[in-house]
Amino acid sequence: QKEVEQDPGPLSVPEGAIVSLNCTYSNSAFQYFMWYRQYSRKGPELLMYTYSSGNKEDGRFTAQVDKSSKYISLFIRDSQPSDSATYLCAIPETSGSRLTFGEGTQLTVNP
Amino acid sequence: EPEVTQTPSHQVTQMGQEVILRCVPISNHLYFYWYRQILGQKVEFLVSFYNNEISEKSEIFDDQFSVERPDGSNFTLKIRSTKLEDSAMYFCASREESYGYTFGSGTRLTVV
Numbered sequence: 001q002k003e004v005e006q007d008p009g010p011l012s013v014p015e016g017a018i019v020s021l022n023c024t025y026s027n028s029a030f031q032y033f034m035w036y037r038q039y040s041r042k043g044p045e046l047l048m049y050t051y052s053s054g055n056k057e058d059g060r061f062t063a064q065v066d067k068s069s070k071y072i073s074l075f076i077r078d079s080q081p082s083d084s085a086t087y088l089c090a091i092p093e094t095s096g097s098r099l100t101f102g103e104g105t106q107l108t109v110n111p
Numbered sequence: 112e113p114e115v116t117q118t119p120s121h122q123v124t125q126m127g128q129e130v131i132l133r134c135v136p137i138s139n140h141l142y143f144y145w146y147r148q149i150l151g152q153k154v155e156f157l158v159s160f161y162n163n164e165i166s167e168k169s170e171i172f173d174d175q176f177s178v179e180r181p182d183g184s185n186f187t188l189k190i191r192s193t194k195l196e197d198s199a200m201y202f203c204a205s206r207e208e209s210y211g212y213t214f215g216s217g218t219r220l221t222v223v
């Protein structure tokens with residue numbers, strides 16, 4: 001079983017839609033969870049990070065962790081064409097160690 | 112906003128040649144990393160570096176790879192004898208004590 005799994009998409013939505021991006025993970029010891037955004041030919045950019053279970057909101061973005069299901073989500077409200085990118089979930093084994101990335105979901109928001 | 116700088120942005124090299132990829136991490140960061148992303152695949156961890164030594168490395172990081180922090184600002188990844196399968200985007204990252212990793216824009220390495 002892969003440590004971190006993510007549906008690669010692609011996902012195409014109209015502008016203004018609510019987008020839901022998801023990852024599952026296998027190691028119940030994981031405590032920190034991150035979402036990165038990667039534009040074409042650029043490095044990953046940290047969007048959100050959460051610790052343990054619960055929700056965290058930042059503007060139009062909400063990160064959600066369900067440790068009982070080993071499931072993490074990123075919601076984007078009122079999606080914009082500028083949100084078109086690949087979204088990567090990433091989990092460090094401990095607070096500062098290597099990141100294990102999901103496959104990335106390619107999102108296109110159509111005007 | 113501080114950023115991680117990588118050079119060159121694109122490097123083409125012949126198989127068997129040595130390449131050095133360069134990174135300037137954010138100045139007050141203490142932890143440094145190299146990751147790579149083969150086209151169409153996941154971002155993969157290569158190595159982490161702290162206090163002038165390797166703190167962790169993956170199975171990918173074999174004897175062909177080495178890292179160095181030759182001065183107070185640069186962090187380099189050397190591939191001694193490149194293979195076709197080393198063609199990938201290589202990302203440098205750094206962080207402070209907290210877990211907010213900052214990635215550079217990457218070096219696209221093409222081995223021909």
